[in-house]
Amino acid sequence: MEEVQEQSKNALKKAQKQAKAAAAKAEKATNVPIVGGKGQKKDDSKEIIGITVSKEGHFAQWYQDVVIKAELVEYYHEISGFYILRPGAMYIWNEIRAWFQERIAAMGVEETSFPMFLSSKSLEKEKEHVEGFAPELAWVTKAGDKDLEIPVAVRPTSEAVMYPYYAKWIRSHRDLPLRLNQWNSVVRWEAKQTTPFLRAREFLWQEGHTAHLTEQLAETEVLQILDLYAGVYEQLLAVPVVKGRKTEAEKFAGGYWTSTCEGYIPTNGRGIQGATSHALGQNFSKMFEITVEDHDKNKVHVWQNSWGLSTRVIGVMVMIHGDDKGLVLPPRVSKYQAILIPVGLTAKMSAEDKAAHMKKVDGLYDDLKKAGVRSHVDDREGYTPGFKFADWELKGVPLRLEFGPKDAANSVVSYARRDTGAKGTIPIAGLATEVPKLLDTIQSDMYNKADEAYKSHRLVLTDWDKVVPALDARNVVLIPFCEVEACEDRIKELTKSENVEVGPDGQKMPSMGMKSLCIPFDQPEGLVKGETKCLMPECKALAKSWTMFGRSY
Structure with a gap:
């Protein structure tokens, strides 16, 4: 027994010596104090508190270090893919919430709260929309020790939960517009490697769902909300975005058309979707039979919108502004x-x-x-x-x-x-x-x-041979594009690269081809409709727009 105790003591001393050496090395490398180091309480010598890797050289590890050590999140070790938002993160989110809520309330949007569970019966009504979420649906099959007669899903989004009641509440044009927003969490059981803020199995967001009498009224609101989302990024988080419309290949499943704010991460040159405001058209109102009598007593399906902004905004802010010392927070x-x-x-x-x-x-x-x-x-x-x-x-x-x-x-x-x-x-x-x-x-x-x-990494290109080198040099590109889905798929194939990078979620992102980010509302000059050809070499069609492409999250 004494021999075992002595071996344990020696092992402990060796471990402490190694830890001290590692801490000293990390402090020297990052110029950040170490717990237990100079100027600290000796009884706290347990871990390095500073950032121990560079943002440029080890982006994935840097990001994980920053969000944990700056006390924005903590890993929820009981179930993988879930995170605890600490007060630092919640303060930022609540500032965003207060700013946005004040402005949508002024527009006439009211706050609501719907249940977090939805039935398979509701899901069946919107197969096209739910198809994209199907692999990520989390199902509840038991209550206590009894099997549920009908399993229920935890909401990945709330169309199927809310719209049956829109059909009940909306009868006449006098009931319009109906504009509701809720602040809640949703669950999407990501199969990919998760990472704080950017890809989590549960995240906070707001989701607005509105109904209007005409397409024009609905479209006006879509763009008003998009401007507010751009305001969250630019006015609060000091993050620039490009506003535009998603291509058919990238729009919201089941929607009419999607507007978006697209950000950019300079460290790896990747685009990232910031927030989306969707014109749903009459697709969902036909699924759920949401109809009204118009002024002429004709029965018409309402025009709907949905729009959402999530805690992903915090991750975008961290990646853009942070440095080798940690977070850099905008004052607001x-x-x-x-x-x-x-x-x-x-x-x-x-x-x-x-x-x-x-x-x-x-x-x-x-x-x-x-x-x-x-x-x-x-x-x-x-x-x-x-x-x-x-x-x-x-x-x-x-x-x-x-x-x-x-x-x-x-x-x-x-x-x-x-x-x-x-x-x-x-x-x-x-x-x-x-x-x-x-x-x-x-x-x-x-x-x-x-x-x-x-701006300096948003390149307008008319030479296909320059596209992949531009992507490898951490740029996004604007190219003449025909907006055809098959062409977009081919572009992804043709722009794969030999380079290998690691993203903030720890994933290697090597040969990923570029995809469309958006068709910017602010179009560069030089494209002549009916004359300019789509830039993809194999495509014979004419370009409809300058479309922004990039490698993205």
């Missing part, structure tokens, strides 16, 4: 817009001097609060300022404010921007006005940086 969605850190409090200072200094810090906090700045004082004991700096950089707080005795003597507060690292000072007397201005500058600078990256 950051829980703390400024972190206030007392510095220069040495062991030689008297308790009275420290208390007097902290009173001044509290006064600065009060000034920021009155100015509407969401701020926090990091007065944790036992941690060096350097560790605190790195800790809040990891969590992406837009602005760091430092205040020490020298700052107090000069009547200034020192600052450091998270997005650029730029440093400077702000007079204490102007703190309440200058900090909000600086936060606005950070917000706009973050958007402009991302927008420039997107």
Whole structure:
């Protein structure tokens, strides 16, 4: 027994030595403090808290590190593919929710809540729509120890749950428009490797479902909602998007046509769908017999829309703005817009001097609060300022404010921007006005940086031989396209590449061909309808539009 205990001790010492060496190596590589390292409590020496890989070199691992270590999510170990959204993520989502809800309420959209289960009978009514979801449906077959007579599915989306009741509630043109939205979770049992925010088996979203008397009224709303989705990305998250229409091959199954916001990830050059607003036409109203009498007492099927935005937006934001130190949050969605850190409090200072200094810090906090700045004082004991700096950089707080005795003597507060690292000072007397201005500058600078990256990698091409090299150089491309589904399938085949990359979900994404992202509403010049040929070499048809293609998620 003593021999076993001695072996265990030696093994433990060896493991501790190896862990310490690995931690020191990681700290040196990333310049980020380590738990148990210099400036930290010794009894907390369990894990590296900083980002240990580069965004450019190891994008998949970098993304996983950031969302976990910046405390946005935690893995739900009981069932794979599910994630716990921590307060940091929920704050961002709730800011988006409040912004969007205020605007759709002003449009006359009301909030509702429907059950999460749907019957197989309802699903049978919309076979074309459900066909795409069939492999991802999660079924409940038992209640307690008894088998259910009729299994029920957990909603992947809510058309089949809601529309039987639209048919019940809508009788006359006076009942229109009916505009309902719900904030809820849906379950899609992804077979592919899951990853936080981008591909999860359960995710939060909003789904709006509306009914209108005419096609024109419905179409107007589709584009209004799309503008709001673009606003979420561009105004809140500082993420540029391209608005457009999906091709027939990529539109919502069972829908009439789909509008979309398409984003771009500079690190790997891939497009990513941001949000969609669907014109359903009369397809679903015919499936579910949603009819009204119009002004002339004719029986007509209503025109419907559906539109949705999910927590995927957070993942897009992380991938675009984050860096090798962690998150970089836009001020408008950051829980703390400024972190206030007392510095220069040495062991030689008297308790009275420290208390007097902290009173001044509290006064600065009060000034920021009155100015509407969401701020926090990091007065944790036992941690060096350097560790605190790195800790809040990891969590992406837009602005760091430092205040020490020298700052107090000069009547200034020192600052450091998270997005650029730029440093400077702000007079204490102007703190309440200058900090909000600086936060606005950070917000706009973050958007402009991302927008420039997107624009410079959005290439208009009329030479097919340049397409694959452009994709390999991390671009998306706009090409003349006939919009025929068979042609789009062939384009995917012809644009496969030998290059191998790993995405944020850990998947290798090598020979993936490009697919259509959208037909942008803002069309480049140069395409002459009836004269310009589709760019795909084997296609003999004429182009209908400039269509944006890219490798994508």
